[in-house]
Amino acid sequence: MVFFGSCLWLLCYAILPKSPKANLDTCWEDILKTYKEKGIVERYRGMTKLTLFNRKKGGPKLKGRAAQIQAFAEPMQFLWAKHSSPDVDVHRKIKTWLNLNVKVERILKDNQDQLALQGDDYLKFKGWSFAMAQIHRHLSQHFADEDLPCSLTSQKSIAGCTVFLQASS
DSSP states (O other): OHHHHHHHHHIIIIISSSOHHHHHHHHHHHHHHHHHHHTOOSOOSOOOOGGGTOOSSSSOOOOSOHHHHHTTHHHHHHHHHHHSOTTSHHHHHHHHHHHHHHHHHHHHHHTTTSSSOOHHHHHHHHHHHHHHHHHHHHHHHHHHHTTOSOOOOOHHHHHHHHHHHHHHO
């Protein structure tokens, strides 16, 4: 929720050239295309207001039902790949995190009936999760140094990942 909200904030307020609302409309058009192409069932019904991710207090955080947010990984991955710059280090790091997030989500979905991850899936999940945590740390420091409202790290997500990995080992 925090990471996706921060990505949308960056796209609407810092990366895309129009007004934040017009940029959100552009993002929404791309999200709809991705929903259709990927056959995503759990969808946002509309993204017409910046308050969907832009809070009055605290950094950006995407609102929505858990299933909507979980299903938002691929649309966000597409949005970022389309609109970010490969020449900007921070953009590349965010793209890497989003790519890893989609892979982690797939492993979790493929193993949803299992008590714990096993074998190759466990090793991939562990490696990708630690890489994501490392990227989180770098990005959080960058945005803190730049005094931007983006908070790309969440203590809840890091704690959950740690508990899951400990339970699987």
